[in-house]
Amino acid sequence: MAERAISRFFREGGRPEGTPYSPISHLTITPHRATVELVVLGGFVEVWLAKEGHDGLVGINCLEKIQLSTPATLLGAMIAGVDVVLMGAGVPREIPRTLNDLAAGRIVHLPIDVDGADADRFTLDLDASDVVGPSLPTLTRPVFLAIVSAHVLAAFLARDEDIRPDGFVVEGPPAGGHNAPPRKSVIDEKGELLFGPRDEPDLAKIAALDMPFWLAGAAGTPTALREARAAGAHGVQVGTVFALSTDSGLVDDIRNALLDGIRDDSLHVRTDPLASPTGFPFKVAEIEGTISDRAIMVGRPRLCDLGFLRTPYLRPDDVVGYRCAAEPEHMYERKDGTAEDTIGRACVCNGLTASVGLGQTRKDGYRELPIVTLGSDTNAARQLLEIYPDGWTATQVVEWLVTT
Numbered sequence: 491m492a493e494r495a496i497s498r499f500f501r502e503g504g505r506p507e508g509t510p511y512s513p514i515s516h517l518t519i520t521p522h523r524a525t526v527e528l529v530v531l532g533g534f535v536e537v538w539l540a541k542e543g544h545d546g547l548v549g550i551n552c553l554e555k556i557q558l559s560t561p562a563t564l565l566g567a568m569i570a571g572v573d574v575v576l577m578g579a580g581v582p583r584e585i586p587r588t589l590n591d592l593a594a595g596r597i598v599h600l601p602i603d604v605d606g607a608d609a610d611r612f613t614l615d616l617d618a619s620d621v622v623g624p625s626l627p628t629l630t631r632p633v634f635l636a637i638v639s640a641h642v643l644a645a646f647l648a649r650d651e652d653i654r655p656d657g658f659v660v661e662g663p664p665a666g667g668h669n670a671p672p673r674k675s676v677i678d679e680k681g682e683l684l685f686g687p688r689d690e691p692d693l694a695k696i697a698a699l700d701m702p703f704w705l706a707g708a709a710g711t712p713t714a715l716r717e718a719r720a721a722g723a724h725g726v727q728v729g730t731v732f733a734l735s736t737d738s739g740l741v742d743d744i745r746n747a748l749l750d751g752i753r754d755d756s757l758h759v760r761t762d763p764l765a766s767p768t769g770f771p772f773k774v775a776e777i778e779g780t781i782s783d784r785a786i787m788v789g790r791p792r793l794c795d796l797g798f799l800r801t802p803y804l805r806p807d808d809v810v811g812y813r814c815a816a817e818p819e820h821m822y823e824r825k826d827g828t829a830e831d832t833i834g835r836a837c838v839c840n841g842l843t844a845s846v847g848l849g850q851t852r853k854d855g856y857r858e859l860p861i862v863t864l865g866s867d868t869n870a871a872r873q874l875l876e877i878y879p880d881g882w883t884a885t886q887v888v889e890w891l892v893t894t
């Protein structure tokens with residue numbers, strides 16, 4: 491599989507300036523074998539690299555909502571020996587079974603949500619022994635942690651043995667990336683989604699489930715870690731200060747702009763209710779020259795060439811189609827989507843890849859611009875700037891958290 495990917499995609503000496511990346515075929519419910527292989531390799535490589543040079547535990551974090559890549563990503567991650575799988579942005583009820591099936595060498599049948607079709611009518615099937623062949627090793631079943639924001643979802647998942655995770659990450663509204671929608675949708679005059687006190691997770695009710703849990707969202711300081719433990723949590727999950735560390739893939743200019751904005755208190759991270767075509771609120775760091783600027787976002791000629799966030803829907807001819815609210819409006823409408831749904835949507839696929847320096851250059855020369863996500867609470871970063879004025883590594887963050 492690695493040889494096939496290298497001979498197809500590797501360019502000796504790198505990608506010449508202005509040359510587009512080679513296209514890959516989109517994920518579907520019946521994906522091409524070459525696409526499955528790339529996703530398996532992606533999951534494998536992420537975990538393999540993260541495991542190099544230490545014997546600590548490594549987890550992989552996927553979005554439940556992006557179902558089409560889930561089985562192959564998890565297979566690749568498990569071949570590399572992933573210790574923990576974490577999944578939110580949806581109700582991750584099928585994941586315990588998926589992990590059990592992969593570890594037992596059974597074929598995975600992951601039910602796929604298809605707009606307009608009955609639940610459970612469509613599944614994405616993956617036979618690991620067919621994809622990997624005889625070299626498939628025996629796979630260890632990783633621990634599974636469900637990312638939740640409300641105790642109601644935690645209680646629902648905990649109730650039934652078939653869908654019960656091994657623990658929870660309880661993520662509050664300030665967390666970077668995608669957020670759970672607030673209970674009541676209030677949008678201010680700048681178009682920003684506001685959370686209220688009722689969106690704060692009820693930790694006492696989560697602790698009462700008697701399962702391990704970690705807190706996320708503005709929990710990345712030594713004080714927050716101590717408070718989390720006092721509330722019964724095992725620990726915390728941290729994103730923002732790792733994203734700002736020199737070990738993250740963020741383009742240096744972006745990292746520096748974020749740190750400058752934190753230093754002089756000018757950085758604003760908004761909860762954008764529309765930007766992500768998944769429909770989930772998405773934290774967008776407002777940085778000049780990026781897609782956070784609405785004029786730049788609207789000026790981007792729409793094109794859906796990566797398609798990771800496409801949602802399956804049932805076409806009138808009873809076949810599964812795929813659409814994304816950030817694709818060209820006329821195409822979305824041709825696929826029975828509504829024009830209203832396309833307003834304010836950013837191409838998160840291209841924006842995020844650009845934010846880590848892998849932005850596409852189109853044939854006509856158009857360069858995809860970054861979209862940057864970060865948590866809205868910059869308190870931890872401000873504290874770290876006092877200790878490390880010129881920036882920090884991931885190791886320094888961990889040391890600071892556990893030894894201060």
Ligand SMILES: Cc1cc2nc3c(=O)[nH]c(=O)nc-3n(C[C@H](O)[C@H](O)[C@H](O)COP(=O)(O)O)c2cc1C
Pocket residue numbers: 551552553577578579637661664665666667668706707708709710727728729730731733863864865866867
């Ligand atoms: C740059 C960035 C990317 C993230 N991407 C994901 C993701 O793909 N999936 C996910 O479940 N959480 C994602 N998160 C959320 C983190 O896993 C974590 O829960 C959150 O950042 C914790 O809150 P904090 O940002 O206040 O530290 C991301 C966070 C950041 C800052």
